[in-house]
Amino acid sequence: MESLLGQVPLRFSRVPMFPFFDLAHYTASVMTLKEQRGVVDVAYRSPIACWFSAMLYCFGGSILSSLMLAEPPVAFLANTTSVLLASSVWYLIFYCPHDLAYRLVSFPPIQLMVAGMKEVTRTWKITGGVAHAHSHYKNAWIVMIAIGWARGAGGGLISNFEQLVRGVWKPETNELLKMSYPVKISLVGAVFFTMQQIHYLPVEKHDLMFLYTIFLVGMKITMMLTDHPPSPFAPFENILGPLLFGLRTAPPRARGEARVPHNGISSACSLTTGGETDESSKKKHSKKSD
C-alpha cells in the first residue's frame, strides 16, 4: 500500500485542464495580447482582426503543431466550447465597459494565480505534443521534440505572423533569433519529456510532469515578484555558449565583414524613426505609463 504522498504526482497528472486551467490560459494569453503596443487601437478599428489575433495567442501551439504534422490547422475551431470560452475572455478583456475585466485580472493576486495556472497548461501541452508525435513517428525523437516545443511555445514561435494580422511587421526579430524565457523553457521541457518517452530517463511520466510543473510555476511566480529576475538558463548559456559555439570568445567579424546592418532596409528605417526597441522594452514602457 503506497503512501498518500507518493500518489500526489499520479493524481496531479490526471487533473483535467478544462475548464479552469484552460480559462486561465486564455485569460493570460489575451492579457499578454492586450499589453502589446497598438493592439487597443486595432481592437477598435477591426474587432475581427483582434479576435483572430487573440485566437492565435490562445491556440497558437495547436495551430503550429497541426501545420507541422499536416493536420487541419482549423481543427481547434471544431471544439466549439473552447473557442467560445476563449472568445468570451477576449470580449470581456477588450470591450468590457470601464475596462473592468482587464483591471480585475490585473489585480496582483489574481494575476499571480492566473499566470501560475497558465504554466500548468504548458506541461499538459508539451506532453500532449510529444505523445501525439510519438503516435505518428516511432522513435523519431527530433520530431517529438519539435512538436512538443511547438505545442508548448506555439504563440511565441508564430509571433511574426500573429503581428502581421494586426498590421505589424518586425522581420528583424523573431523567437528563434532571440528566444524568450517561455520558448526556452518549453524547449527544455520538450527535450525532457521526449527522453522520458523513449525511455532514456529512468523516471515515471507523472513524476516528471509534477517536477516540471512545480519548476515552471515556481519560476513564473519568482519572475513576477522580482524586478530583474535572473534567467535560470544564464549559467548554462555562459558555459555552453563559448564551449560549443565560440560565443563571446570568437569575434563575430571573424570573416572580415564589417558589422553592417545585415537587414539594410528595416534597420535604416529604424534609424530614421529614432531607433526601434524590442517588444519587451516597449511592453515594460507601456506598463509603466498605465
Place this chain on the structure above:
Amino acid sequence: MESLLGQVPLRFSRVPMFPFFDLAHYTASVMTLKEQRGVVDVAYRSPIACWFSAMLYCFGGSILSSLMLAEPPVAFLANTTSVLLASSVWYLIFYCPHDLAYRLVSFPPIQLMVAGMKEVTRTWKITGGVAHAHSHYKNAWIVMIAIGWARGAGGGLISNFEQLVRGVWKPETNELLKMSYPVKISLVGAVFFTMQQIHYLPVEKHDLMFLYTIFLVGMKITMMLTDHPPSPFAPFENILGPLLFGLRTAPPRARGEARVPHNGISSACSLTTGGETDESSKKKHSKKSD
C-alpha cells in the same frame, strides 16, 4: 404540379459553373490583378511571377481552404482544363497585342456582364466550401463558416502573400484589418449557408442560393454604376459597432496610449515617401489616368 416560377431557384441551383461562369470569374480576377499598381511592369520583367499571381487570384479560395483543411494546396493544378483556361485568360489580358483583350473586357457592358457572372460563382464557392467542411466536421459550425468564407473571399484574404509574389509587401494593411466589400459579403453568405446547413434557417438551400445570388449581382451592378456607392453594411455597422465593441463612442486611446503609429517602421517610411495611400485609391487613380 408546381408552377414553373417556383422551379426557377431549383433549376438555377443546378446551373453548371464550367465553362462560362468560371471563364467570367477568371476574366474578372485577372482584370483586377492587371489594375493593381506595378503589375504591368512585373508582367514584362517576370511572366512566371505574374502567372503565379494570376493563379492566386483565380484559385485563391481553393488554395486557402485546402491549407486550412490540410488537403494538398496544389490540387487545383490537377484540374488541367481549368488551369489552362485561366492561363489563356491571363495570357490574353496581359500580352495581347495592342491590349486588345483588356480593352474589350473594359468595354462597360461586357465589364458589367463579367462582373455579374463572377458574383454567381461566389455563391457556388461558398456553398461548396460549407458542404465540404460539413463532410469533414459534423456540426462544427465555426469551421463551416471559416471554410465557406475562405472559399468565397479567398483571393482577398491571402492578398498579402499574393503581393509578395510580385515583390510588394504592405504589412500595415490586410483584409482582416480593413475588410473590403467582397470579403464582408462572403462572410455574411458563409454564415447564412452554414445556418441553412445545420437547419437553423427554415429555408431550402436552392432558395437561399437564388436570393443570395440576386442580392450579390444586384449590389455589384449598383456599385459599378454609381460613383460613391453606399455600403449595404454601413447601417448594421453603425448600430452594432458602438453596441458591441464601443466603436466611436469609446475613444481609442482609452488606455492612455498616445496614438503613435503602431507599426513604427513602415509608417515612418511611408511618411518619408510622401504618404502611402491605400490600394483602392491607387486603383481609382490609375483608372482615371487611363
Place this chain on the structure above:
Amino acid sequence: MESLLGQVPLRFSRVPMFPFFDLAHYTASVMTLKEQRGVVDVAYRSPIACWFSAMLYCFGGSILSSLMLAEPPVAFLANTTSVLLASSVWYLIFYCPHDLAYRLVSFPPIQLMVAGMKEVTRTWKITGGVAHAHSHYKNAWIVMIAIGWARGAGGGLISNFEQLVRGVWKPETNELLKMSYPVKISLVGAVFFTMQQIHYLPVEKHDLMFLYTIFLVGMKITMMLTDHPPSPFAPFENILGPLLFGLRTAPPRARGEARVPHNGISSACSLTTGGETDESSKKKHSKKSD
C-alpha cells in the same frame, strides 16, 4: 548481350545518394548559407536560428514539396541520420576553430568536386518529386512539374522565409521575380522528367537522368571556372521573350503608368540607405573582400 558502355546510364541511375552525395549537398548548401551577408553574425548571436536556416537550405525542397502535397513538413526530421549528418556539417563549417572546415572546403579543387556532386543530387530530387507526384495524381502533369521543381530548387523558392528566420526581409526580390540559374535549370529538368514520365519523350528514364546530370555538372563546373559565364538560357529567352510576352519590344509603360517604384515603402527606404543591390552582387562582393 549489351555493351558495357550502354549499361553506364542504367548503373549510374542506381548509384545511392547516401551518404557521399548527400554529404556534398549539405556541404554546398551550408557553404552557400555561410556566404550570405550577416549570417556569421547570426551564427554567433543565435545558433538555433542559424541551425534552422541551415536545415531550410539542406531540406528546403523536401519541406516545400511536403507542404504542397499536404504531407507533414517535419517528415525530414524523422530521418535522424540525415539530420545529424547535415547538423554536423553545419557545426563544422560554422564553428570549427580557425574556420578550418570552411577553408578546407573553399580550397578550389574540393569546392569543384562538392559542387559537382551536389548537382548530381538535384537530378535524383527532381525525378523523386515527379515520381512522387505521379503516384498521387495520375496524368496531372502540371502537379508533377510543380513538385519536381519544388524538390529540385526548394531552397531557392522559399528563400524569403529562410531569410526571415535570420531576421532579414527582402520583399522586393524573390526567386519567381528574378529566377536564378539553379531555379531555371530545375524547372527545365522537371518539365523533361515529367514529359518522360507521361511518355511524351521517347527516351528511357535512366538515359535522361544520365544526360541531364552530365549537363548539370558540366554547366556548374564551367560556371565556376569562368568569371562571366554565359547563361545557357539567354538564347532561348531572347527568342521566346519577345515572341510570347512582348518583352523588350513592347515598352513596359504601355498602359500609361509612370514607372513609379511599385513597392513604395521598401524602395524609398532603399534609396535612403544608399541603394540596395541584389543578393548575388553582395555575395560576389563579400567573396572579393575575403
